[in-house]
Amino acid sequence: xxxxxxxxxxxxxxxxxxxxxxxxxxxxxxxxxxxxxxxxxxxxxxxxxxxxxxxxxxxxxxxxxxxxxxxxxxxxxxxxxxxxxxxxxxxxxxxxxxxxxxxxxxxxxxxx
Amino acid sequence: xxxxxxxxxxxxxxxxxxxxxxxxxxxxxxxxxxxxxxxxxxxxxxxxxxxxxxxxxxxxxxxxxxxxxxxxxxxxxxxxxxxxxxxxxxxxxxxxxxxxxxxxxxxxxxxxxx
Numbered sequence: 001x002x003x004x005x006x007x008x009x010x011x012x013x014x015x016x017x018x019x020x021x022x023x024x025x026x027x028x029x030x031x032x033x034x035x036x037x038x039x040x041x042x043x044x045x046x047x048x049x050x051x052x053x054x055x056x057x058x059x060x061x062x063x064x065x066x067x068x069x070x071x072x073x074x075x076x077x078x079x080x081x082x083x084x085x086x087x088x089x090x091x092x093x094x095x096x097x098x099x100x101x102x103x104x105x106x107x108x109x110x111x112x
Numbered sequence: 113x114x115x116x117x118x119x120x121x122x123x124x125x126x127x128x129x130x131x132x133x134x135x136x137x138x139x140x141x142x143x144x145x146x147x148x149x150x151x152x153x154x155x156x157x158x159x160x161x162x163x164x165x166x167x168x169x170x171x172x173x174x175x176x177x178x179x180x181x182x183x184x185x186x187x188x189x190x191x192x193x194x195x196x197x198x199x200x201x202x203x204x205x206x207x208x209x210x211x212x213x214x215x216x217x218x219x220x221x222x223x224x225x226x
Contacts, residue, residue: 004155033214035216040121040218040219041218042116042118042202042216042217042218042219043156043202043216044216045213045214045215048213058213090155090156092156092214094214099144099161099163100146100158100161101146101158101214103148103155103156103157104155105154105155106154106155
């Protein structure tokens with residue numbers, strides 16, 4: 001059972017480059033989320049998708065875009081990477097009752 | 113907006129000693145409460161959750177937490193820690209009415225010393 005799968009696991013970008021972080025879940029969950037994790041700040045919500053075809057901003061959406069491609073996949077795009085976006089990014093999903101979120105293994109992104 | 117405060121950023125503790133990690137949340141309405149654990153270079157794993165019912169919740173690996181509505185707290189405890197409990201622990205809150213958004217505290221890093 002794969003759960004939530006994120007790719008890539010590591011990435012180094014130069015300032016101004018773009019990239020897309022991929023996330024897929026195989027639990028038939030309606031809701032999916034993107035968080036970033038920075039030391040001492042816990043996890044902060046970037047965007048979430050309550051269901052296929054809908055997306056909403058979270059706490060820190062600036063500089064990011066998302067696409068809920070289908071029920072399984074939820075991607076996060078950085079159009080023009082900045083050093084402030086150096087972080088560990090986690091994708092998560094949950095069922096309709098929202099009683100538990102399942103997390104991927106994370107993507108460690110460094111912007112130089 | 114809901115907020116979650118974990119009062120201790122780091123907690124050093126000796127093996128076989130008890131540990132308590134404190135968590136307070138701001139919401140005054142009905143909430144779901146969670147504790148997650150993150151081992152080095154890994155994702156987050158659910159330790160336990162409070163949805164309703166008994167205020168004392170038992171989770172995996174011998175952890176338990178107590179929901180205190182009047183103090184808006186959800187402190188995590190373990191009576192005797194092991195070296196393998198070295199990890200970062202996150203408290204999280206979700207509004208029952210809000211549904212989707214899961215808000216995390218800043219995390220508490222537990223270092224178990226032999």
